[in-house]
Amino acid sequence: MCADTRAPWLKENMTTENPRPNRSDKPRRPHGGKPSFNRGAKPNTNHRRHRDEPEEKFIRRAIPDIDTPFTRMGIDARVAINLPGLGIETPSPIQEKSIPGIVEGRDLLGLAQTGTGKTAAFGLPMLTRLLNIGRKPEPKTCRALILAPTRELATQIAENIDAYAAGTPIRQFRVVGGASINVQIQRLERGVDVLIATPGRLIDLIERGAIDLSRTGYLVLDEADQMLDIGFIHALRRIAKMLPGERQTLLFSATMPKLMSELADSYLNDPLRVAVNPPGQAAAKIDQGVHFVSQGDKAALLAEYLSKHSGELAIVFGRTKHGSEKLAKLLDKWGYKVAAIHGNKSQGQRERALASFRAEETQVLVATDVAARGLDIPQVAHVYNYDLPNVPENYVHRIGRTARAGRDGRAIAFCGPAELGELRAIEKAMKAKIPVVGGEAPAEAPQPARGRGGPGGARPARKRPARRPSRAPKSAQQG
Numbered sequence: 001m002c003a004d005t006r007a008p009w010l011k012e013n014m015t016t017e018n019p020r021p022n023r024s025d026k027p028r029r030p031h032g033g034k035p036s037f038n039r040g041a042k043p044n045t046n047h048r049r050h051r052d053e054p055e056e057k058f059i060r061r062a063i064p065d066i067d068t069p070f071t072r073m074g075i076d077a078r079v080a081i082n083l084p085g086l087g088i089e090t091p092s093p094i095q096e097k098s099i100p101g102i103v104e105g106r107d108l109l110g111l112a113q114t115g116t117g118k119t120a121a122f123g124l125p126m127l128t129r130l131l132n133i134g135r136k137p138e139p140k141t142c143r144a145l146i147l148a149p150t151r152e153l154a155t156q157i158a159e160n161i162d163a164y165a166a167g168t169p170i171r172q173f174r175v176v177g178g179a180s181i182n183v184q185i186q187r188l189e190r191g192v193d194v195l196i197a198t199p200g201r202l203i204d205l206i207e208r209g210a211i212d213l214s215r216t217g218y219l220v221l222d223e224a225d226q227m228l229d230i231g232f233i234h235a236l237r238r239i240a241k242m243l244p245g246e247r248q249t250l251l252f253s254a255t256m257p258k259l260m261s262e263l264a265d266s267y268l269n270d271p272l273r274v275a276v277n278p279p280g281q282a283a284a285k286i287d288q289g290v291h292f293v294s295q296g297d298k299a300a301l302l303a304e305y306l307s308k309h310s311g312e313l314a315i316v317f318g319r320t321k322h323g324s325e326k327l328a329k330l331l332d333k334w335g336y337k338v339a340a341i342h343g344n345k346s347q348g349q350r351e352r353a354l355a356s357f358r359a360e361e362t363q364v365l366v367a368t369d370v371a372a373r374g375l376d377i378p379q380v381a382h383v384y385n386y387d388l389p390n391v392p393e394n395y396v397h398r399i400g401r402t403a404r405a406g407r408d409g410r411a412i413a414f415c416g417p418a419e420l421g422e423l424r425a426i427e428k429a430m431k432a433k434i435p436v437v438g439g440e441a442p443a444e445a446p447q448p449a450r451g452r453g454g455p456g457g458a459r460p461a462r463k464r465p466a467r468r469p470s471r472a473p474k475s476a477q478q479g
């Protein structure tokens, strides 16, 4: 991808005034030159102390004297210094809008399109607060808890936190199912600064007395609307009850249906609400299209598309584990370098599939919704919705696996004759039509007569279930 395809927030240079006083007597050094280390400098105390935590400072390490757009928003220099090496130089809109409030200690609901840097939007200010306020974790406790819906996303967040916190004393630990619980219990003995977990495994650990959340001052729900949906809400309620009421809570997602939004409020205390775009929209640089095709012709059509861009990474989303596996085997037989990820795979297989795809040893990843949310593989150029998702918001997340951090991407949905209802529900949720790029749309079923579907009013093409199915991939619910 060439540089000029990137979003404006990647091109711009921030010129905001410096709201943070320079506490050292030396002039600030713009980042980019060799940083000096001002050993005498105190950590930033220019924000509200967290409600509950003691004032004791536990970190007395060197603080680089740097001046960057992130330090100007209050991010600790020990964290900010790691960002240019990660390609993070100019804050994205969600980062710009949410970081100052989080540094101040406010609860926050942050909504922004896929691939726009929400992980750093919660991760950087949370690390800043952990560095500047509080103390080392007690045994069997964590100071901050980040919950994510899938094991793979939890792993990715853990890697991001490690990268942001490199060189600081802050340590993260990730607990997910499919890995040895005894090893996790042992590690938690010492306590941990940041615990990143899937809800199922966290509940197991709580039940075994391995972790006590009563001293956890920060809670982050990534993919918050999914965490609040029926697949996770019971676990989340149990977990939230164990956390102190006086805590900072941060909720982030690219989508937030109204129903979830009301539920979200019950977890937040006087929150800031930050929405970069109207929530639920697809990332701006995704070139979307829908191709109408019979179910039986989908595999051949997919092969046709894939052969047009061999060598580029593509994710193909199927609805079921069995169907996805079958499709992966077929593509493999046809000579594609393909990996599959779904809930019927062992954790080792899932990790290997993702690793080979990230390393571009395989070009096609066939996946269920277990890979729909949060995964950041910048080289993914194409997403195919082989089957349309039955939860409309998941379409936005699925196609959001491409066009990340301002890159371009293409997303094609294959719509079978029986999937028209799903297509229209997706368009309704996004408040946008998906352009038709191939095939012929089946006739729309007439809408029911106003009021009730009597003899004069036909039923919609496909009746949607009265109660939404769980959005949580089964494997994730298991932890």
Ligand SMILES: Nc1ncnc2c1ncn2[C@@H]1O[C@H](COP(=O)(O)OP(=O)(O)OP(=O)(O)O)[C@@H](O)[C@H]1O
Binding pocket: 010, 086, 087, 088, 089, 090, 091, 092, 095, 112, 113, 114, 115, 116, 117, 118, 119, 120, 253, 254, 373, 374, 375, 376, 378, 400, 401, 404, 405
């Ligand atoms: N300020 C920035 N400048 C450039 N790149 C950035 C910036 N912030 C984050 N990134 C990069 O953008 C990519 C996407 O970030 P991230 O995974 O946090 O997105 P997201 O908003 O959480 O997406 P999703 O909704 O899919 O979870 C990552 O590769 C990250 O390193």
Ligand SMILES: [Mg+2]
Binding pocket: 118, 119, 222, 374
């Ligand atoms: Mg994310």
